Amino acid sequence: MTLDQIILFTLFFLVFVGLLWGRWRYDLVAFTALIIALLLQVVPTDMAFSGFGHPATIIVALVLVVSRGLTNSGAVDLITRSVIDQSRSIGMHITILGGIGGILSAFMNNVAALAMLMPVDIQAAQKSGRTPGQTLMPLSFATILGGLVTLIGTPPNIIIASIRETTLGEPFKMFDFAPVGIIAAIVGITYVATIGWRLIPEQSRKKNATSELAELEGYIADLVVADDSKAIGQKVKDLDTIAEENDCYVLGLARRGNRLPGRARNEEIKAGDHLIIEASPEAINALVGALGLKFQSQTASKKALSGDVILSEAVVTRESRLAGRTAMQSKLLARYGVSLLGISRQGKAIRTQVRKTELEPGDILLLLGTPESVEDVIGRMGFLPLADRQLPVTQYDRAWLAIGVFAAALIAASLGWIYLPVALAVVAIAFVFTDIVPLRELYDTIEWPVVVLLGSMIPLGAALETSGGTELIVNGLAAATNGMPAWVALTLLMAVTMTLSDVLNNTATAIVAAPVAIGLANQMGVNPDPFLMAVAIAASCAFLTPIGHKNNMLILGPGGYSFSDYWRMGLPLEIIIVAVSVPAILVFWPL
Structure with a gap:
């Protein structure tokens, strides 16, 4: 190996260790690695911040704005309002709500889709006299699966399309992912609705973590x-x-x-x-x-709270600034005017010395403050809102306007009339000018840590490829499948990518695995598109751990799950996804 390759492999190894350790947020880990690469001159200076202007980064940011608009306008609520029916069986409830979640996730950020549907699912559980732990994990998996269907459904698809454009001259289009993605999503959602939810351990299905939050007046x-x-x-x-x-x-x-x-x-x-x-x-x-x-x-x-004070629930993520710290250490009340009233931890409520309790990923926090201060704290601390408690958000009279603008932009982009990032930008601008997304919410809507992660990892991935590092990985995979049919290499690539995504950020996984897929296909003398599709599916399907995907982390506390609960339902699902995706890829994207 050359010196540049050694440096880059070492940096990627340290990035992976940093992401697994979780001590520092993933954007800080990635940006630090980029700066070190620049100082060591393995990334050219003129490519230093090229990732921040990359189409993939822009699309991810715009999709988040569009998702907020669809939420604020009440468009999602139009779909989910009639879903709750306490007479339905668990399997039928998961099928209906999971199907809706899958469809929503195909066209909006899947974390936003899950955050919108979680309160619906929890309310349905309460009315039916069962616990949310029976249905939240299937709902999370369904929203992840829905993202496989379109270009904007999940960040890995956006990255794969951009890398294809850079390498092969043309990106994947909006619905190029649909033939394989729809099959994987339908089969996956069918599994979680019929068999998967039954594999959740009995003790987790009996926990009712959300009911142990403080009673709200x-x-x-x-x-x-x-x-x-x-x-x-x-x-x-x-x-x-x-x-x-x-x-x-x-x-x-x-x-x-x-x-x-x-x-x-x-x-x-x-x-x-x-x-x-x-x-x-x-x-x-x-x-x-x-x-x-x-x-x-x-x-x-009804009590002595002023009219502009709200109670809000939020979930501590693995990347949150408060993970491993206490509210007292962060001085939430003194600095931001927000008080931490309660914590619920995987079914066990914490009611004493709350401000002195060290927070863990998956904890549910009950926050008290003004709408502005609570929103500010949720954004600054890297929390995920469990349910939006700021009443004047939903604008039902603008739901069809939001849907119409978004649909028109998707049709125009799909037909090639408008470049996709431009189409999404038009939607974002329309949402801002019609006040569907208020200007004060615009920049808070964008998940900046993801933007920094993408902007940092894209130059590193390009450097690994130009230095010949990607070729070394390709040679290793080619040697492991030497003399075997190409579908074996395709299956191995999916398995390796899926395993990485279970423990790393799926965005980082896609950036590393996509060039490997192209290189492996070229070395075998076959069409690279099937291999790129395999990476797209595998990078998004992280079902074994709560840290593999933000949706899995979001349900950890509310569902009362433990770390080991995920693989029981997730491992068969990953095997099923590989089993149905490989033949589908070979049919729709021949070698």
């Missing part, structure tokens, strides 16, 4: 009856059924600024009236969409 909301509201013409008492379905309680009615006597049960509701509702924040938000109401003002607690 109901909020009082003053909701305006819009001109096109479904409540118009009904009596207040007629709303009992739909209010109960959305876990709300109608306290009374106000008209022309005056509260009507009692609860006004027999009063007919008119446009412009004000319904007085008591419920949790997410329940009030759901009722707004169900009845076509509007918010009059911010909610206020």
Whole structure:
């Protein structure tokens, strides 16, 4: 090996160790490696920050903005509102919600899709008298599988397409991933809905971590009856059924600024009236969409909380700045005005000395503060919101506008009329100008650690290829499959990539594995596209550990899972994905 190859392999080894160790966040590890490579001159100076302007990096950032817009507009809620039915069996519930999650994940960030569907799943579990641990892991796996279907469904697909453009002159198109991705997703979701959920250990299925959070007092909301509201013409008492379905309680009615006597049960509701509702924040938000109401003002607690103070739940991730630290050490209250009220840890609630408890990945935090301060802390600390408790977020009247703009952009990009990053940029701009994504949320929406990771790893991956390091890996894989059919090498490549993705960031895995796939195909004298597709599928399918994919980490605490629970359902799923994907790849992408 040359000196440059030795340096680069050492850097990649240290990056992998750093990612596995988890002591420092992955973006810091990757950026440090890039700077060291520049100082040691194994990455040319003119390529130093080329990764930050790479199409893959831009697309990932824009997809996050678009995902926020689809969430804010209520477009997702239009799809999920009628999903909850306590009479359904677990298998049918997983099939329906998992199918919706898979479809959403094909067109928006899969972490955002899971974050939107988790409260729906937890609410369904509570109404059915079962625990979320029975269904959250299947839902997480379904949203991961849905991302396999399109170019924008998951970052590895975006990276694979960009590397193909750089190497072969043309990227994969929006739905090039669909033939294989749809088959893998359908088979995978069928497995988790019929067999997979039964493989979750009994003790984990009986845990109800979310119920052990502090009991939240109901909020009082003053909701305006819009001109096109479904409540118009009904009596207040007629709303009992739909209010109960959305876990709300109608306290009374106000008209022309005056509260009507009692609860006004027999009063007919008119446009412009004000319904007085008591419920949790997410329940009030759901009722707004169900009845076509509007918010009059911010909610206020029944207790001494001011109107602009909210309670919010968030999950500690492996990359969070608070992982391994306490709230007291970080001075959350003094610096940010946010108080940590409670912690739930894999089914075991922590109620004493909360501020002095060292936080762990997967912990559920109950935070108290203003909407701005809570949002700021969630972003700064690298938390994932378990449920959005800021009521005036969803804008149901703009749902179809958001869907229409997004669909038009996808069609234009798919037909080759507009370059995909430009199409997504148009959607993002439209969402900002129509206030679907408020300007103050725009930059907070982008997951900057992922952007830094991509911007840092892309030059390192290019340097490994130009130095001949990729060729050394290719030669090793070729030697291991010498004399065997090409499909054996394809299967081996998938297995190796999938194993790496289970313990590393899937984005980093794709950056390293894609050039290897092209080199292996070239050495065998076959079409490189099947090998790139194999990497795309394998890099996204991380089901053995909670650290392989953010979705798996997001459900760790709420589901009450342990680290070892994942491989029990995940290992058969990974084997199934390889078994169905290899033949599908060979059919749709012949060697």
